[in-house]
Amino acid sequence: MGEVIVITSGKGGVGKTTTTANLGVGLAMKNKNVVLIDADIGLRNLDVVMGLENRIVYDLVDVVEGNCRTKQALIRDKRHDNLFLLPAAQTRDKNAVSPEQMQKLCEELKQEFDFILVDCPAGIEQGFRNAIAGADQAVIVTTPEVSAVRDADRIIGLLEAAEIKLSRLLINRLRPDMVKRGDMMDIDDIVEILAIELIGVIPDDEKIIISTNRGEPVVTNNNSLAGQAYRNVVQRLLGETVSFLDLHQHHSFFSRLKRLIGFGG
Amino acid sequence: MNLRALLNILTGRQDSKDVAKERLRLVLVHDRASVSPEFLDKIKEEMIQVISKYMDIDEKQTQIKMHRSEGTAVLEANLAIKSIRRNV
Numbered sequence: 001m002g003e004v005i006v007i008t009s010g011k012g013g014v015g016k017t018t019t020t021a022n023l024g025v026g027l028a029m030k031n032k033n034v035v036l037i038d039a040d041i042g043l044r045n046l047d048v049v050m051g052l053e054n055r056i057v058y059d060l061v062d063v064v065e066g067n068c069r070t071k072q073a074l075i076r077d078k079r080h081d082n083l084f085l086l087p088a089a090q091t092r093d094k095n096a097v098s099p100e101q102m103q104k105l106c107e108e109l110k111q112e113f114d115f116i117l118v119d120c121p122a123g124i125e126q127g128f129r130n131a132i133a134g135a136d137q138a139v140i141v142t143t144p145e146v147s148a149v150r151d152a153d154r155i156i157g158l159l160e161a162a163e164i165k166l167s168r169l170l171i172n173r174l175r176p177d178m179v180k181r182g183d184m185m186d187i188d189d190i191v192e193i194l195a196i197e198l199i200g201v202i203p204d205d206e207k208i209i210i211s212t213n214r215g216e217p218v219v220t221n222n223n224s225l226a227g228q229a230y231r232n233v234v235q236r237l238l239g240e241t242v243s244f245l246d247l248h249q250h251h252s253f254f255s256r257l258k259r260l261i262g263f264g265g
Numbered sequence: 266m267n268l269r270a271l272l273n274i275l276t277g278r279q280d281s282k283d284v285a286k287e288r289l290r291l292v293l294v295h296d297r298a299s300v301s302p303e304f305l306d307k308i309k310e311e312m313i314q315v316i317s318k319y320m321d322i323d324e325k326q327t328q329i330k331m332h333r334s335e336g337t338a339v340l341e342a343n344l345a346i347k348s349i350r351r352n353v
Contacts, residue, residue, distance in 0.1 A: 146285050146292075153293050182269055182280030189286050193293065 002033075002110040005117050005237070006135035008159075010151030012122030014143045015172040018208060019230075020119040021049045022219040023139070026234035028083035029220070032114040035074060037105075038088035039131040040121040041096055047087045051078060051215020061089035064101040070108060079220075084113075094126040099133035106134025115237075124158060132159065137166035139199060143173045144185045153194055168199035170233065175204045176247040187244075200233035202226050203247050287336070294338040298331050305329055312342060321347035 007020045017040075024036045037060065038046035047053040058073035063086065070086075077083035089096060102118075109116045120131035132138065138159050142152040152169070159167045171190055178184035191198050205226035211218040219230040225245070232242045273279065298304055309329045313322050326345035331338060 146289050149289055150292055150296065153296065157297070179282070182273075182282050185282045185285055185289075189282065193286065193289055 002113045002116055004106045004110065004134050004136045005115065006120050006132050006138045007117060007141060008120035008131065008138055008155055009141040010124060010155040011148045014141050014148050016141050017045050017049050017119050018212065019141050019170060020046060020117050021217045022230040023234060023237065024083060024117050025080065025217045026219040026230055027115050028080040030234060030238060031082065033082045034115045035084045035086060035109055035113045037086045037116065037118045039118050039127060041088045041127065042090065042093045043121065044088040044090045046119050047085060048215060049212055050085055052085055056087050059087045059089040061092050061096045064097050064105060094130065097130050099129050102130045102133040124154065132162055132164065135164055138164050139168055139170050141170050141172050144171060144190060149190055149193060156194060156196055168197045169194060170199050171201045173204040174201050174247065180248065199236050200229060201244060202229045291333065291338055316344065320349040323347050
């Protein structure tokens with residue numbers, strides 16, 4: 001029986017889709033059978049982040065409306081045979097799917113896959129309710145900004161009300177240099193305010209943008225600190241205990257290394 | 266870190282992250298209280314229960330509200346006392 005995990009945030013643009021893609025690829029690298037559902041109907045994006053935009057035939061709405069079998073709509077990943085994407089419909093809106101339909105779909109996919117990751121749209125309306133309908137647990141993505149943390153707090157309340165049994169926090173785009181200067185809330189500040197278990201901290205890393213440009217999630221990149229951070233989150237999802245990266249040390253280590261080989265600090 | 270803290274004390278400046286944290290804390294008090302309309306009603310009900318052990322409260326004239334005052338969130342309760350019980 002698989003586990004359904006919704007990736008959500010409330011606020012837009014904090015990295016839900018990037019996180020869904022990276023955790024999905026990371027779990028597939030651990031030989032798990034994984035399916036990613038893009039629940040952002042009307043604003044399809046997970047396909048381009050995964051580099052699978054040219055392979056779409058059917059989508060989520062086709063599946064719930066019975067225009068095709070579920071299997072037909074699943075797109076196999078380019079590199080991982082055990083990873084699939086169920087894309088969102090681009091020409092419909094959030095009301096094209098109901099929470100009951102999502103729940104049924106998740107139940108069906110749980111029979112065959114180890115993990116079903118649902119990429120939730122921003123906001124707290126119908127799209128959010130659809131995305132969490134079949135979820136067993138949630139990963140809440142936030143960035144160290146007042147607006148994102150505030151929205152995360154609201155989402156945590158809504159997930160509690162929906163009786164999602166496990167919600168954990170992922171802090172994205174942390175900049176250790178700014179934390180050091182006292183110009184960015186640190187991990188402890190955010191965890192204290194939201195009073196929720198932490199599942200990972202992803203440092204701000206330009207390699208994420210570079211890898212998204214290519215449609216290859218950064219989790220496969222062994223030279224990226226963000227990639228390493230995502231791999232650690234994957235291990236925690238699998239129930240392993242992994243200590244959190246010391247981002248300050250890594251930062252100075254990499255800048256020292258760069259200086260040493262002549263790329264400037 | 267320590268040097269910065271010292272500089273902040275000397276110049277009376279506050280790190281922007283501390284400003285962010287304080288603002289968040291306040292805004293969340295309000296968000297959480299206003300999200301559920303029953304929240305204040307429940308506090309009111311339980312408060313009356315506790316205080317009724319010691320005095321008679323006029324429930325109709327009891328008001329409870331939340332507001333912001335000089336950088337903190339304040340819970341303000343106005344309870345009208347009918348009578349106080351005699352100490353035994």
